[in-house]
Amino acid sequence: MAEGWADHTGGRHHGAHGSLVSRAxxxxxxxxxxxxxxxxxxxxxxxxxxxxxxxxxETRGYPALDYPELREALAQxxxxxxxxxxxxxxxxxxxxxxxxxxxxxxxxxALVLEPTFSEYATAAxxxxxxxxxxxxxxxxxxxxxxxxxxxxxxxxxVVFLCNPNNPTGNALSRDxxxxxxxxxxxxxxxxxxxxxxxxxxPAVSVAQEVNDWLYVARSLTKFFAIPGLRLxxxxxxxxxxxxSFQPSWxxxxxxxxxxxxxxxxxxxxxxxxSVMKHLRRTLYRSLNTLxxxxxxxxxxxxxxxxxxxxxxxxxxxxxxLVRGCEPFRGLGPGFFRVAVRGEEENGLLISALREEL
Numbered sequence: 100m101a102e103g104w105a106d107h108t109g110g111r112h113h114g115a116h117g118s119l120v121s122r123a124x125x126x127x128x129x130x131x132x133x134x135x136x137x138x139x140x141x142x143x144x145x146x147x148x149x150x151x152x153x154x155x156x157e158t159r160g161y162p163a164l165d166y167p168e169l170r171e172a173l174a175q176x177x178x179x180x181x182x183x184x185x186x187x188x189x190x191x192x193x194x195x196x197x198x199x200x201x202x203x204x205x206x207x208x209a210l211v212l213e214p215t216f217s218e219y220a221t222a223a224x225x226x227x228x229x230x231x232x233x234x235x236x237x238x239x240x241x242x243x244x245x246x247x248x249x250x251x252x253x254x255x256x257v258v259f260l261c262n263p264n265n266p267t268g269n270a271l272s273r274d275x276x277x278x279x280x281x282x283x284x285x286x287x288x289x290x291x292x293x294x295x296x297x298x299x300x301p302a303v304s305v306a307q308e309v310n311d312w313l314y315v316a317r318s319l320t321k322f323f324a325i326p327g328l329r330l331x332x333x334x335x336x337x338x339x340x341x342x343s344f345q346p347s348w349x350x351x352x353x354x355x356x357x358x359x360x361x362x363x364x365x366x367x368x369x370x371x372x373s374v375m376k377h378l379r380r381t382l383y384r385s386l387n388t389l390x391x392x393x394x395x396x397x398x399x400x401x402x403x404x405x406x407x408x409x410x411x412x413x414x415x416x417x418x419x420l421v422r423g424c425e426p427f428r429g430l431g432p433g434f435f436r437v438a439v440r441g442e443e444e445n446g447l448l449i450s451a452l453r454e455e456l
Contacts, residue, residue: 130418130420131418131420131440131444131447131448132420133419133421133422133440133444133448134421134422134436134438135326135438136296136321136399136400136401136438136439137321137324137326137400137438138321138322138323138324138371138375138400139374139378139400139438139439139440140324140367140371140374141324142323142324142325142357142361143323143361143364143367144364144367145360145364146323146325146357146360146361146364147357148360149356149357149360150325150353150354150356150357151353152356153352153353153355153356153357154352154353157352157353157356158351158352158353161348162350162351162352162355164348166350166355168355169186169350169355169358170184170185170186172358172362173186173332173358176362176363177304177306177307177317178306178307179306179307179309179334182338183309183334183335183338184332184333184338185332185334185335185338185342185345186330186331186349186350186355186358187316187331187345187349187350188329188330188349188354189320189329189330189331190293190295190317190318190319190320190331191222191331192331192345192349193316193317193331193332193333194218194219194259194291194293194316195218195221195222195225195226196333196341196342196344196345197222197257197291197314197316197341198219198222198223198225198257198259199341199344200314200335200337200340200341200344201226201256201257201288201289201291201312201314202223202226202227202228202256202257204257204288205256205287206228206253206254206256206287206288207227207228207229207254207256208228208229208230208231208254209222209223209226209228209229209230209231209255209256209257209258209259210231210252210255210257210258210259210288211231211232211233212233212235212236212258212259212260212261213232213235213428214234214236214266214267214424214427214428214429214430215235215264215265215266215427216261216293219293220232223257223259226257228256228257231255232428233248234248234428234429235248236264236267236269236429237429238430241269242264242267242269243269244271246279246282249279249282249286252283252286253286255286255288256288256289257288257289257290257291258279258288258289258290258291259291260276260279260290260293261292261295262276262292262293262294262297262303263296263297263299263300263397263399265295265296265399265401266401266422266424266427266430266434266436267395267397267403268395268396268397268398268401268402268403268436269397270303270398272302272303273303273304273305276292276303276305277305277308280308280312280313283312284312288312289312289314290312290314291315291316292305292313292314292315292316294306294315294316294317295316295318295321295331296321296322296398296399296400296401298317298321298322298323299322299372299375299398299399300398300399301372303398306334309334309335309336310336311336311337314333314335314337315334315335316331316332316333317331317332317334318331319332319358319361321400322368322371322400323357323358325361328353328354328357329354330350330354330358375400375439378439378440378441379397379400379402379439381442381445382402382439382448382449383396383397383402385445385449386402386404386437386449386452389406389449389453389456390456391406391407391456392404392405392406392456393405393406400439401422401436401438402436402437402439403434403436404434404435404436404437405434405435406433406435406452406456407433408432408433410433410435410452410455411435413455414451414452414455417454417455419447419448421435421436421437422436422437422438423435424436
């Protein structure tokens with residue numbers, strides 16, 4: 100916990116979650132949480148109001164089972180066919196559903212390309228697949244993707260690919276992802292692309308390319324800053340089949356209303372991309388001016404860095420929570436991830452780091 104991450108059952112690990120850290124450590128009264136990656140601009144105007152209206156007006160009845168308005172709004176935002184869109188309870192549920200459908204292919208294994216998001220192995224196991232882990236990105240190569248990990252997929256049913264990748268932050272181009280999809284298809288497997296952070300770099304998305312063996316999971320919680328509402332979607336040629344494994348009414352009325360309002364605010368999306376580009380570049384440069392810190396370039400709303408071992412714990416004592424990355428395979432002690440927050444908050448992070456180094 101003190102290293103900036105929280106255990107969950109099944110070998111999963113996530114950001115610090117300030118309330119959990121507060122119970123485990125004696126922290127200053129005011130803390131800044133850089134461990135959870137959400138848009139520093141906050142939700143678009145009108146999103147929380149839409150959710151509140153739904154609480155007051157729609158929670159006495161059940162949501163529509165097929166979420167027609169939300170599906171259409173998501174389809175327009177992602178520029179895909181609404182028949183391929185399945186709203187989900189966060190991006191995590193989309194991953195689990197994709198794994199369940201794809202597990203019907205031949206093969207008994209799921210390939211997890213480390214270091215990456217810890218939910219993939221759990222999604223595989225719940226679908227009856229055995230997770231197989233291969234290191235696909237290494238610090239010595241600047242975390243460039245090693246395409247050699249795609250060799251030997253004889254018993255693999257599903258390959259999970261995070262793009263942009265969490266926690267390294269780098270992204271593959273659309274053409275590179277489609278090249279991976281072709282190799283996976285040649286092996287008879289399916290590719291599940293987790294685009295939880297693709298809103299911050301939309302050019303890399305392959306949502307418009309989904310087919311029988313390519314699934315895309317999206318999250319609306321990071322870009323639109325509504326993680327507590329739990330909203331995402333699966334884009335798949337097998338959306339109907341995936342829905343057959345999904346609990347009924349998986350997305351509640353407030354999340355549905357917030358999602359519709361969020362994706363229709365195109366001005367917010369444009370402004371977020373512009374602001375994030377500036378904030379990310381400035382924070383990256385500032386981190387690399389600090390002695391003993393090496394930051395890696397990123398394409399999303401967070402940056403991976405490496406510093407002295409125990410730095411995350413010392414920062415927590417100052418009320419600065421960062422994501423210690425020791426649990427990620429292929430990383431280890433000294434690696435930490437920081438969300439890109441507002442200019443003033445980022446400045447406080449840099450000041451705290453400078454005083455600790």
